[in-house]
Amino acid sequence: MGREGRVRRRAGRRTNVALLVLLVLAFATGWAAFGTGTATPGWIVTVLHGAASLALVLLVPWKSLIVRRSRAFRSASWHAAAGLVLGVLVAVSLLAGVVHVLGGFRSYAGLTPMQVHVGAAMLAVPFAVLHVLRHPQLPRRTDLSRRTLLRALWLGGGAAAAYVAVEGVARGLSLPGQDRRVTGSFEVGSDRPEAMPVTQWALDAVPRVDVATWRLRVGVAGRQVAELDQDALLAMATDEMRAVLDCTGGWYADQRWRGVRLDRLLPASLPPDARSVVVVSVTGYARRLPLRDVPFLLVATHVGDRPLSVGHGAPARLVAPGRRGFWWVKWLDRVVVDTRPWWWQPPFPLQ
Structure with missing residues (x-):
C-alpha cells in the first residue's frame, strides 16, 4: 500500500x-x-x-x-x-x-x-x-x-x-x-387539565379501575399501616401545590394539584434503616424515590379544580415536583417505605 x-x-x-x-x-x-x-x-x-x-x-x-x-x-x-x-x-x-x-x-x-x-x-x-x-x-x-x-x-x-x-x-x-x-x-395545557395529553411510559396502558373496590395501601418495611378507599382519601385531600409535569414525550404542563402530602399518610416515626419509598400503580408500574423526597410528594386526587380523569391517573396519582413525568406514577395501588436505596432499580422503567 x-x-x-x-x-x-x-x-x-x-x-x-x-x-x-x-x-x-x-x-x-x-x-x-x-x-x-x-x-x-x-x-x-x-x-x-x-x-x-x-x-x-x-x-x-x-x-x-x-x-x-x-x-x-x-x-x-x-x-x-x-x-x-x-x-x-x-x-x-x-x-x-x-x-x-x-x-x-x-x-x-x-x-x-x-x-x-x-x-x-x-x-x-x-x-x-x-x-x-x-x-x-x-x-x-x-x-x-x-x-x-x-x-x-x-x-x-x-x-x-x-x-x-x-x-x-x-x-x-x-x-x-x-x-x-x-x-x-x-407547553401543552397549562392550567387547562382537559388539554393535557394522555400518555404513558412504553407498554403501560390506561387501566379500568373499579373505584368501589379500589384501595390505596400504605406500608412500612413489610407491614401495612393504612388502607384508604376513595372517600377516605378525598376527605384528606386538602393539600395543594403548583408543579410542572414534564413528560419525556416532549410536552409539559404547569398545573395546580390537590391531594394529600405523602408524609401525612406515613407514620411520624419511620425505621432508622428506611431509605426509599416505592410507589406502585395498579398496572404494576413502579418507581422508587429517595426518602428525602417524601415531604415534597403529593398523592393527587385533583388537578385544577377538577377530579383527575382516568387518563390522568384517577383515583390518585403521584406528583413529584422537579422530576420528569415517568416518576409521576398514575393509578396508585400502594406506597411502601423500604430499606433499599432509591437507586436500586433500573434508571428507566422496564414496563
Whole structure:
C-alpha cells in the first residue's frame, strides 16, 4: 500500500472513531436528558445532545467517501445492507429531532417527532453494535496529536455553530421551538387539565379501575399501616401545590394539584434503616424515590379544580415536583417505605 493509501486509511479510521464517539455521546446524553428535571444540568445535557447530533451531520461527507470506497459496499453484501440500515435509522432520528425542536409538540400520521426520534435511535442500537463488532475502530496513541486536536476543535466549533443556527432559525421565524423548556419539552395545557395529553411510559396502558373496590395501601418495611378507599382519601385531600409535569414525550404542563402530602399518610416515626419509598400503580408500574423526597410528594386526587380523569391517573396519582413525568406514577395501588436505596432499580422503567 502506498503512502497516499495509508494516509487515506488513517483518515477513514479517525472519521469512524469520531462517529462512534459522537453516536455514543448523542445516545448517552439523550437518555440523560430523559432523566433530568429543570436544574442547570438539564440544560447542559440537552445542549450536549443537540451539538453531538449535529456534529454527526457534519461528518456525513467524509463518511460517504469511506462507504463508497469500501469493498463491502461495492459487493452489495449483507454487511453493506446492515450499514445502510444503520445510516438510515440515524438519519431518521436526527431529522425527527430537528423537526421536534423547530415544530413543537404535534403528531404526524399518529406519531410525534419525539417518538420517531427515540424509536429510530433505539432500533439503531443493535445495528451500531453489529457494525462496531464487524469493523472495530479503537483509538490509538498516534491519534493524540496536535492535528487531531485541531480537527476535534473545528468539529466542535462547527457543531456549536450549527446548534446556534438552529436556535436562530427557531427565533428568527418565530417557530414553536423558541419557547421550549430546557428539557426540550413544549407547553401543552397549562392550567387547562382537559388539554393535557394522555400518555404513558412504553407498554403501560390506561387501566379500568373499579373505584368501589379500589384501595390505596400504605406500608412500612413489610407491614401495612393504612388502607384508604376513595372517600377516605378525598376527605384528606386538602393539600395543594403548583408543579410542572414534564413528560419525556416532549410536552409539559404547569398545573395546580390537590391531594394529600405523602408524609401525612406515613407514620411520624419511620425505621432508622428506611431509605426509599416505592410507589406502585395498579398496572404494576413502579418507581422508587429517595426518602428525602417524601415531604415534597403529593398523592393527587385533583388537578385544577377538577377530579383527575382516568387518563390522568384517577383515583390518585403521584406528583413529584422537579422530576420528569415517568416518576409521576398514575393509578396508585400502594406506597411502601423500604430499606433499599432509591437507586436500586433500573434508571428507566422496564414496563
